[in-house]
Amino acid sequence: MNTQHRLPNILAISGSLRSNSSNNTVINTAAAMLAGKANVVIYDGLSRLPHFDDSKEEYAEVTRWRNLIKESDGVLICSPEYAFGVPGSLKNALDWTVSTGELVYKPLALITAATGGDKAHAALLNTFTALSTNVTEETSLLISYIRAKMNPAGEITDAGTLAAIEKVLSSLIGIIKAAE
Numbered sequence: 713m714n715t716q717h718r719l720p721n722i723l724a725i726s727g728s729l730r731s732n733s734s735n736n737t738v739i740n741t742a743a744a745m746l747a748g749k750a751n752v753v754i755y756d757g758l759s760r761l762p763h764f765d766d767s768k769e770e771y772a773e774v775t776r777w778r779n780l781i782k783e784s785d786g787v788l789i790c791s792p793e794y795a796f797g798v799p800g801s802l803k804n805a806l807d808w809t810v811s812t813g814e815l816v817y818k819p820l821a822l823i824t825a826a827t828g829g830d831k832a833h834a835a836l837l838n839t840f841t842a843l844s845t846n847v848t849e850e851t852s853l854l855i856s857y858i859r860a861k862m863n864p865a866g867e868i869t870d871a872g873t874l875a876a877i878e879k880v881l882s883s884l885i886g887i888i889k890a891a892e
């Protein structure tokens with residue numbers, strides 16, 4: 713998709729379904745940072761995706777999810793770590809792309825925001841290798857102690873974290889532009 717004369721389309725997905733999610737905050741912060749630089753669509757269907765199966769049945773939400781990835785120039789995933797692993801709903805969404813390949817070579821940024829988060833971060837990077845996504849060191853960021861980096865209003869207040877998010881996003885845009 714040529715983005716020479718238009719803003720790139722970025723699909724953003726939070727791996728958390730919690731109403732008070734810190735990863736939703738990270739996604740919203742990133743979307744605000746990308747204003748004027750990209751068109752951001754935040755995927756809202758994670759909880760509606762059926763559990764992965766390999767039947768031939770067509771599920772509307774799966775088709776919508778796959779099409780949103782296809783229509784995007786790049787993907788941003790923000791994920792917590794639950795019980796030393798990747799949230800099941802996010803892994804399920806990724807599993808739906810294995811046979812159809814929407815994420816293959818897709819420029820992708822991963823931000824893992826959790827208390828620790830290193831295990832989910834490593835597991836997701838492994839999954840992205842399996843899916844052949846275009847994720848790099850510059851487009852991956854682990855934010856540990858996320859709650860301590862936010863104020864009671866749920867805004868990220870830590871300057872270093874905000875700068876690191878900006879850097880990941882500009883690297884993602886750079887990779888999208890370079891891929892043209």
Ligand SMILES: Cc1cc2nc3c(=O)[nH]c(=O)nc-3n(C[C@H](O)[C@H](O)[C@H](O)COP(=O)(O)O)c2cc1C
Pocket residue numbers: 728729730732733734735736791792793794795796797825826827828829830858859
């Ligand atoms: C069910 C559950 C399990 C958790 N397990 C871990 C864990 O294994 N490692 C970790 O670093 N944080 C863990 N946490 C803390 C979360 O990473 C932290 O609360 C983070 O803010 C959750 O992201 P969210 O607010 O976007 O859902 C867990 C939180 C919940 C709710």
